[in-house]
Amino acid sequence: MDSAYHILIPVDFTKASASAVNYALGMANEVKPIITLLHIIDHEREKIAAEHQLETFCSGFNFVGLEMNKRVIIGDVLNDLGKIAQGMDASVILMSTHGERGMQKVFGSYALRVVEHSKVPLIIVQEETVYNDIKKIAMTIDLEKESIQIVKTATSLAKYYNAEVILVGGKHDDPILKNKVSLNMRVCREFLTKENIKHDIQLLDRKSFDSNLIQFCENESVDMLAASFYQNTFYAFSDKFVQHLIMNKLHIPLMTIDSSATGVYAQFSFLTT
Numbered sequence: 001m002d003s004a005y006h007i008l009i010p011v012d013f014t015k016a017s018a019s020a021v022n023y024a025l026g027m028a029n030e031v032k033p034i035i036t037l038l039h040i041i042d043h044e045r046e047k048i049a050a051e052h053q054l055e056t057f058c059s060g061f062n063f064v065g066l067e068m069n070k071r072v073i074i075g076d077v078l079n080d081l082g083k084i085a086q087g088m089d090a091s092v093i094l095m096s097t098h099g100e101r102g103m104q105k106v107f108g109s110y111a112l113r114v115v116e117h118s119k120v121p122l123i124i125v126q127e128e129t130v131y132n133d134i135k136k137i138a139m140t141i142d143l144e145k146e147s148i149q150i151v152k153t154a155t156s157l158a159k160y161y162n163a164e165v166i167l168v169g170g171k172h173d174d175p176i177l178k179n180k181v182s183l184n185m186r187v188c189r190e191f192l193t194k195e196n197i198k199h200d201i202q203l204l205d206r207k208s209f210d211s212n213l214i215q216f217c218e219n220e221s222v223d224m225l226a227a228s229f230y231q232n233t234f235y236a237f238s239d240k241f242v243q244h245l246i247m248n249k250l251h252i253p254l255m256t257i258d259s260s261a262t263g264v265y266a267q268f269s270f271l272t273t
Contacts, residue, residue, distance in 0.1 A: 005031075005033045005034065005091045005160065006033065006034040006035075006036065006088065006089060006090045006091045006092075007024050007027070007033045007034065007035050007036070007090070007091065007092055007094050008036050008038055008084075008085050008088060008090035008092070008093050008094070008120075009021055009024055009035065009036065009037050009038065009093075009094050009095065010038050010039070010040065010077065010081055010093065010095055011037050011038065011039055011054070011057060012039070013039075013053055013054075013057050015127060016096040016097060016127045017057070017096060018057075018060070019096040019125060019126070019127045019128075019129060020094050020095055020096040020125055021035075021037070021061055022061075022131070023094065023096075023123075023125045023129060023131050023253065024094055025061065025062070025063075025131075026130075026131025026132075027131065027134070028066055029131075029133075030133070030161065031160050031161070032065070032066060032067075033066075033091075034066075034067045034068075034069070035063065035066055035067070035068045035069070036068070036069040036070075036071060036088060036090070037054065037057075037058060037068070037069070037070050037071070038071045038072075038073065038081075038084065039053070039054050039071070039072050039073075040072075040073055040074070040075045040076070040077050040080065040081070040084075041072060041073070041074055041075075042074070043074065044074060047072055047074075050072045051070075051072050054070050054072060055070065058070060071088075077114065078113050078114060078117060079117055080117075081093065081114050081117070081118065082114065082117045082118025082119060082120055083117075085118060085120040086118075086119060086120055090120050091120075091156070092120065092121050092122065092123050092153070092255075093114070093118065093120055093121070093122045093123070094122070094123045094125070095111060095114070095122065095123075095124055095125075096124070096125045096126065096127055096129070097111060097124060097125070097126050097127065097246060097247070111124050111246060115229045115256055115257065115258050116229075116258060118257075118258065119257075119258070120257075121150070121153040121255060121256065121257040122255070122256055122257070123224075123253050123254070123255050124246050124253065124254045124255075124256065125251075125253045126246075126247070126251045126253075128251045129251040129252075129253055130251070132223045133161070133223065134157065134158075134161040134163050134223045134224055135161065135162075135163050135164065135221075135223055136163060136164050136166060136220060136221065136222045136223050136224075137154050137157065137158055137163050137164070137165050137166065137222070137223065137224045137225075137226055137255075138166045138168050138202075138213070138216070138217055138220075138222045138224070138225050138226065139151065139154050139165055139166065139167055139168065139188070139225075139226040139227070140168050140169070140213065140225075140226070140227040140228075141167050141168065141169040141181060141184050141185055141188060142169060142170065142181065142184070143177060143180045143181060143184075144184075144230075145184065146228055146230065147184060147227075147228050148184050148187055148188050148228070149228040149257055149258075150226045150227060150228045150255065150256065150257055151165075151188045151191055151192070152191075153226070153255060153257055154226040154255060155191065155192060155195050155197055157224070157255065158197045158198075159195065159197065163197075163198075163223070163224075164197075164198040164199060164200065165192055165197055165198070165199045165200075165226075166199065166200050166201070166202055166220070166222070167185055167188055167189070167199060167200070167201045167202070168201075168202045168203075168204060168213060168216065169181045169184075169185060169201075169202075169203055169204070170203065170204060170205070170206035170209050171203045171204065171205060171206060172206070185201055189201070202216060204216060210241055210244045210245065213225075213245075214245075214248050214249065214250060214252075217248075217250060217252055218250055222252060223252070223253075224252060224253050224254075224255055225245050225248070225252050225253070225254045225255065226254070226255040226256070227241070227242055227245055227254065227255075227256055228256065228257060228258075229242050229256045229257065229258050230242075242254070242256055
Protein backbone atom coordinates (compact mmCIF):
# COMPACT_ATOMS: atom_id res chain seq x y z
CA MET A 1 0.00 0.00 0.00
CA ASP A 2 1.65 3.25 -1.03
CA SER A 3 1.90 6.33 1.20
CA ALA A 4 -1.16 7.89 -0.45
CA TYR A 5 -3.50 5.31 1.12
CA HIS A 6 -4.88 6.87 4.28
CA ILE A 7 -6.89 5.05 6.98
CA LEU A 8 -8.89 7.32 9.29
CA ILE A 9 -10.01 5.72 12.57
CA PRO A 10 -12.54 7.55 14.77
CA VAL A 11 -11.86 6.57 18.39
CA ASP A 12 -13.80 7.01 21.62
CA PHE A 13 -11.23 5.12 23.75
CA THR A 14 -13.43 2.02 24.07
CA LYS A 15 -12.56 -1.62 23.45
CA ALA A 16 -14.34 -1.31 20.10
CA SER A 17 -12.00 1.51 19.09
CA ALA A 18 -9.02 -0.63 20.07
CA SER A 19 -10.35 -3.39 17.80
CA ALA A 20 -10.43 -0.97 14.87
CA VAL A 21 -6.84 0.13 15.54
CA ASN A 22 -5.67 -3.48 15.82
CA TYR A 23 -7.32 -4.30 12.51
CA ALA A 24 -5.57 -1.34 10.84
CA LEU A 25 -2.24 -2.53 12.25
CA GLY A 26 -2.98 -5.95 10.77
CA MET A 27 -3.55 -4.29 7.40
CA ALA A 28 -0.15 -2.65 7.80
CA ASN A 29 1.70 -5.95 8.19
CA GLU A 30 2.18 -6.29 4.45
CA VAL A 31 1.83 -2.71 3.27
CA LYS A 32 2.25 0.69 4.94
CA PRO A 33 -0.72 3.05 5.03
CA ILE A 34 -0.97 6.41 6.74
CA ILE A 35 -3.04 5.94 9.91
CA THR A 36 -4.84 8.83 11.57
CA LEU A 37 -6.60 8.42 14.91
CA LEU A 38 -9.38 10.96 15.32
CA HIS A 39 -11.34 11.91 18.41
CA ILE A 40 -14.28 14.28 17.94
CA ILE A 41 -15.33 16.54 20.83
CA ASP A 42 -18.28 18.85 21.42
CA HIS A 43 -16.52 21.90 22.88
CA GLU A 44 -13.12 23.59 22.82
CA ARG A 45 -12.90 23.27 26.62
CA GLU A 46 -12.63 19.47 26.21
CA LYS A 47 -9.63 19.62 23.88
CA ILE A 48 -6.67 19.47 26.30
CA ALA A 49 -8.11 16.57 28.28
CA ALA A 50 -9.04 14.76 25.05
CA GLU A 51 -5.53 15.18 23.66
CA HIS A 52 -4.03 13.63 26.80
CA GLN A 53 -6.55 10.78 26.65
CA LEU A 54 -5.76 10.16 22.98
CA GLU A 55 -2.04 10.13 23.74
CA THR A 56 -2.59 7.54 26.49
CA PHE A 57 -4.81 5.45 24.20
CA CYS A 58 -2.17 5.44 21.43
CA SER A 59 0.56 4.34 23.83
CA GLY A 60 -1.05 0.91 23.97
CA PHE A 61 -0.23 0.18 20.31
CA ASN A 62 2.92 -0.30 18.28
CA PHE A 63 3.01 2.17 15.38
CA VAL A 64 6.74 1.77 14.74
CA GLY A 65 7.55 2.15 11.04
CA LEU A 66 4.18 3.74 10.23
CA GLU A 67 3.17 7.31 9.54
CA MET A 68 0.64 7.93 12.31
CA ASN A 69 -1.26 11.10 13.17
CA LYS A 70 -3.41 12.01 16.18
CA ARG A 71 -6.18 14.58 15.82
CA VAL A 72 -8.78 16.06 18.16
CA ILE A 73 -11.46 18.04 16.33
CA ILE A 74 -14.64 19.80 17.42
CA GLY A 75 -17.69 18.50 15.58
CA ASP A 76 -20.49 15.97 15.37
CA VAL A 77 -19.60 12.38 14.54
CA LEU A 78 -22.68 11.61 12.46
CA ASN A 79 -22.73 14.78 10.39
CA ASP A 80 -19.07 15.76 10.27
CA LEU A 81 -17.01 12.56 10.14
CA GLY A 82 -17.42 12.16 6.38
CA LYS A 83 -16.51 15.80 5.76
CA ILE A 84 -13.48 15.53 8.03
CA ALA A 85 -12.39 12.38 6.20
CA GLN A 86 -12.69 14.17 2.85
CA GLY A 87 -10.76 17.15 4.17
CA MET A 88 -7.97 14.85 5.33
CA ASP A 89 -8.00 13.06 1.97
CA ALA A 90 -8.68 9.76 3.73
CA SER A 91 -8.96 6.68 1.52
CA VAL A 92 -11.25 4.90 3.99
CA ILE A 93 -12.84 5.34 7.41
CA LEU A 94 -12.25 2.31 9.63
CA MET A 95 -14.56 1.90 12.61
CA SER A 96 -15.75 -0.87 14.91
CA THR A 97 -19.12 -1.95 16.29
CA HIS A 98 -19.74 -2.81 19.92
CA GLY A 99 -19.20 -6.45 20.88
CA GLU A 100 -22.43 -7.04 22.85
CA ARG A 101 -25.16 -8.24 20.51
CA GLY A 102 -27.85 -5.82 21.70
CA MET A 103 -25.56 -2.81 21.62
CA GLN A 104 -24.01 -4.02 18.38
CA LYS A 105 -27.38 -3.68 16.69
CA VAL A 106 -27.60 -0.07 17.84
CA PHE A 107 -24.02 0.70 16.91
CA GLY A 108 -24.46 -0.97 13.52
CA SER A 109 -27.25 1.49 12.79
CA TYR A 110 -24.98 4.27 14.06
CA ALA A 111 -22.29 3.24 11.59
CA LEU A 112 -24.80 3.29 8.74
CA ARG A 113 -25.82 6.82 9.68
CA VAL A 114 -22.17 7.78 9.25
CA VAL A 115 -22.23 6.16 5.79
CA GLU A 116 -25.24 8.31 4.84
CA HIS A 117 -23.20 11.46 5.43
CA SER A 118 -19.92 10.34 3.87
CA LYS A 119 -18.48 10.21 0.37
CA VAL A 120 -15.50 8.34 1.83
CA PRO A 121 -16.04 4.55 2.06
CA LEU A 122 -16.14 2.78 5.41
CA ILE A 123 -14.66 -0.50 6.59
CA ILE A 124 -16.69 -1.66 9.58
CA VAL A 125 -15.27 -4.34 11.87
CA GLN A 126 -16.79 -6.04 14.88
CA GLU A 127 -15.16 -5.91 18.28
CA GLU A 128 -14.36 -9.61 17.90
CA THR A 129 -12.86 -9.27 14.41
CA VAL A 130 -9.33 -10.60 14.04
CA TYR A 131 -7.31 -9.50 11.03
CA ASN A 132 -6.78 -12.09 8.30
CA ASP A 133 -4.70 -11.40 5.21
CA ILE A 134 -7.03 -9.93 2.62
CA LYS A 135 -7.02 -12.51 -0.16
CA LYS A 136 -10.73 -12.79 -1.04
CA ILE A 137 -13.30 -9.98 -1.18
CA ALA A 138 -16.96 -10.95 -1.72
CA MET A 139 -18.83 -8.08 -3.36
CA THR A 140 -22.63 -8.15 -3.60
CA ILE A 141 -24.37 -7.25 -6.87
CA ASP A 142 -28.11 -6.83 -7.32
CA LEU A 143 -30.68 -5.48 -9.80
CA GLU A 144 -29.91 -1.79 -9.28
CA LYS A 145 -27.13 -0.07 -11.17
CA GLU A 146 -26.09 1.63 -7.93
CA SER A 147 -25.07 -1.73 -6.48
CA ILE A 148 -21.82 -1.55 -8.45
CA GLN A 149 -20.81 1.69 -6.69
CA ILE A 150 -18.58 -0.23 -4.28
CA VAL A 151 -16.51 -1.85 -7.05
CA LYS A 152 -13.95 0.96 -7.29
CA THR A 153 -13.25 0.85 -3.56
CA ALA A 154 -13.07 -2.94 -3.54
CA THR A 155 -10.74 -2.83 -6.55
CA SER A 156 -8.46 -0.33 -4.85
CA LEU A 157 -8.07 -2.59 -1.82
CA ALA A 158 -7.69 -5.71 -3.98
CA LYS A 159 -4.78 -4.08 -5.81
CA TYR A 160 -2.85 -3.45 -2.62
CA TYR A 161 -3.28 -6.97 -1.33
CA ASN A 162 -3.33 -8.87 -4.63
CA ALA A 163 -6.76 -10.14 -3.62
CA GLU A 164 -9.48 -11.80 -5.66
CA VAL A 165 -12.89 -10.13 -5.96
CA ILE A 166 -15.85 -12.51 -6.07
CA LEU A 167 -19.02 -10.92 -7.48
CA VAL A 168 -21.99 -12.43 -5.65
CA GLY A 169 -25.58 -12.05 -6.85
CA GLY A 170 -28.94 -13.76 -6.56
CA LYS A 171 -30.34 -16.31 -8.99
CA HIS A 172 -33.32 -15.05 -11.00
CA ASP A 173 -35.67 -17.03 -13.23
CA ASP A 174 -37.36 -13.97 -14.72
CA PRO A 175 -35.46 -13.07 -17.93
CA ILE A 176 -35.71 -9.30 -17.34
CA LEU A 177 -34.38 -9.49 -13.79
CA LYS A 178 -31.75 -12.00 -14.84
CA ASN A 179 -30.55 -9.62 -17.55
CA LYS A 180 -30.33 -6.72 -15.09
CA VAL A 181 -28.05 -8.68 -12.78
CA SER A 182 -26.07 -9.94 -15.76
CA LEU A 183 -25.52 -6.38 -17.00
CA ASN A 184 -24.23 -5.22 -13.63
CA MET A 185 -21.96 -8.26 -13.44
CA ARG A 186 -20.62 -7.49 -16.92
CA VAL A 187 -19.89 -3.87 -16.01
CA CYS A 188 -17.98 -4.96 -12.91
CA ARG A 189 -16.10 -7.67 -14.77
CA GLU A 190 -15.01 -5.21 -17.46
CA PHE A 191 -13.77 -2.82 -14.79
CA LEU A 192 -11.95 -5.53 -12.83
CA THR A 193 -10.39 -6.92 -16.01
CA LYS A 194 -9.19 -3.46 -16.98
CA GLU A 195 -7.60 -3.09 -13.54
CA ASN A 196 -6.01 -6.58 -13.74
CA ILE A 197 -7.89 -7.86 -10.70
CA LYS A 198 -8.53 -11.59 -10.43
CA HIS A 199 -12.26 -12.14 -10.13
CA ASP A 200 -15.07 -14.67 -10.30
CA ILE A 201 -18.89 -14.77 -10.21
CA GLN A 202 -21.11 -16.68 -7.80
CA LEU A 203 -24.93 -16.77 -7.93
CA LEU A 204 -26.76 -17.80 -4.78
CA ASP A 205 -30.35 -18.75 -3.98
CA ARG A 206 -32.28 -15.53 -3.33
CA LYS A 207 -34.29 -17.08 -0.52
CA SER A 208 -32.42 -16.12 2.68
CA PHE A 209 -29.76 -14.53 0.47
CA ASP A 210 -27.93 -12.87 3.35
CA SER A 211 -27.60 -16.18 5.22
CA ASN A 212 -26.54 -17.95 2.03
CA LEU A 213 -23.92 -15.25 1.47
CA ILE A 214 -22.42 -15.70 4.93
CA GLN A 215 -22.35 -19.46 4.46
CA PHE A 216 -20.58 -18.96 1.12
CA CYS A 217 -18.04 -16.72 2.85
CA GLU A 218 -17.38 -19.38 5.44
CA ASN A 219 -16.99 -22.12 2.82
CA GLU A 220 -14.65 -20.00 0.68
CA SER A 221 -12.68 -18.37 3.52
CA VAL A 222 -13.65 -14.85 2.43
CA ASP A 223 -11.69 -12.13 4.23
CA MET A 224 -13.86 -9.09 3.52
CA LEU A 225 -17.40 -8.29 2.41
CA ALA A 226 -18.22 -5.34 0.15
CA ALA A 227 -21.69 -3.93 -0.45
CA SER A 228 -23.19 -0.63 -1.55
CA PHE A 229 -25.51 0.99 0.99
CA TYR A 230 -28.96 2.21 -0.05
CA GLN A 231 -30.74 4.88 1.93
CA ASN A 232 -33.96 3.83 0.16
CA THR A 233 -35.06 0.71 2.02
CA PHE A 234 -37.25 -0.67 -0.78
CA TYR A 235 -34.15 -1.87 -2.59
CA ALA A 236 -33.33 -5.56 -2.24
CA PHE A 237 -29.97 -4.79 -0.63
CA SER A 238 -31.32 -2.18 1.80
CA ASP A 239 -29.88 -0.73 4.97
CA LYS A 240 -31.28 -3.74 6.85
CA PHE A 241 -29.33 -6.06 4.57
CA VAL A 242 -26.13 -4.09 5.08
CA GLN A 243 -26.69 -4.01 8.84
CA HIS A 244 -27.06 -7.79 8.82
CA LEU A 245 -23.71 -8.02 7.03
CA ILE A 246 -22.12 -5.72 9.61
CA MET A 247 -23.22 -8.12 12.35
CA ASN A 248 -22.32 -11.34 10.51
CA LYS A 249 -21.55 -14.32 12.74
CA LEU A 250 -18.11 -14.82 11.17
CA HIS A 251 -16.99 -11.32 12.20
CA ILE A 252 -15.87 -10.57 8.63
CA PRO A 253 -15.26 -6.84 8.03
CA LEU A 254 -17.68 -5.02 5.75
CA MET A 255 -16.59 -2.37 3.25
CA THR A 256 -19.46 -0.09 2.24
CA ILE A 257 -20.26 3.25 0.66
CA ASP A 258 -23.45 5.19 0.06
CA SER A 259 -24.73 4.15 -3.38
CA SER A 260 -25.23 7.81 -4.29
CA ALA A 261 -21.86 8.99 -2.97
CA THR A 262 -20.21 9.97 -6.23
CA GLY A 263 -22.67 9.01 -8.93
CA VAL A 264 -22.51 5.59 -10.53
CA TYR A 265 -23.07 6.97 -14.02
CA ALA A 266 -20.07 9.27 -13.84
CA GLN A 267 -17.84 6.40 -12.72
CA PHE A 268 -18.90 3.95 -15.40
CA SER A 269 -19.57 5.83 -18.63
CA PHE A 270 -19.96 2.58 -20.56
CA LEU A 271 -22.96 1.53 -18.43
CA THR A 272 -26.02 1.13 -20.67
CA THR A 273 -29.72 0.88 -19.84
